[in-house]
Amino acid sequence: MTVAAILKHKGRDVASVRPTATIAEVTRLLSSRRIGGVVVLDAAEQLLGILTERDIVHTLAAHGALALDMTAAQVMTRNITTATPHTTVHQAMSLMTEGRFRHLPVLDKGRLAGIVSIGDIVKARIGQQEAEVDSLKAYVAGAA
Ligand code: AMP
Numbered sequence: 001m002t003v004a005a006i007l008k009h010k011g012r013d014v015a016s017v018r019p020t021a022t023i024a025e026v027t028r029l030l031s032s033r034r035i036g037g038v039v040v041l042d043a044a045e046q047l048l049g050i051l052t053e054r055d056i057v058h059t060l061a062a063h064g065a066l067a068l069d070m071t072a073a074q075v076m077t078r079n080i081t082t083a084t085p086h087t088t089v090h091q092a093m094s095l096m097t098e099g100r101f102r103h104l105p106v107l108d109k110g111r112l113a114g115i116v117s118i119g120d121i122v123k124a125r126i127g128q129q130e131a132e133v134d135s136l137k138a139y140v141a142g143a144a
Contacts, residue, residue, distance in 0.1 A: 019073035049076030
């Protein structure tokens with residue numbers, strides 16, 4: 001199973017902010033959308049960085065209330081690991097485990113085509129395993 005199959009089901013929508021957005025604004029977006037991270041895009045929709053709740057916690061710990069007025073550009077991670085639609089669910093899981101992050105933006109020919117989270121990956125893996133168990137049960141029942 002590939003990342004494309006997950007995106008087909010969940011859609012290609014990605015919550016994003018501009019680099020000038022404040023952390024207060026990002027926090028409100030994360031809360032209203034009930035998500036853990038946003039991508040940071042420039043005016044040409046190119047991916048500049050990723051900013052998750054973990055970055056906000058670190059920034060709050062370091063700067064206190066002043067963190068809320070800092071910008072996405074100041075807090076985001078710039079060195080982003082990305083997937084393509086052809087990346088397998090297994091590969092995506094390895095990237096997240098090795099990189100210790102829970103979000104993986106998907107680029108299709110350089111353009112942002114979606115994002116998968118660790119939750120999407122776990123859901124896909126469970127679905128895959130349930131399908132395998134069902135087909136094995138059907139095989140065993142047919143052979144009996
Ligand atoms: P997360 O577990 O996704 O909340 O992210 C933990 C840390 O990794 C934060 O500093 C994020 O900015 C960063 N991060 C999240 N996703 C990625 C990614 N795909 N590539 C690189 N860094 C990431």
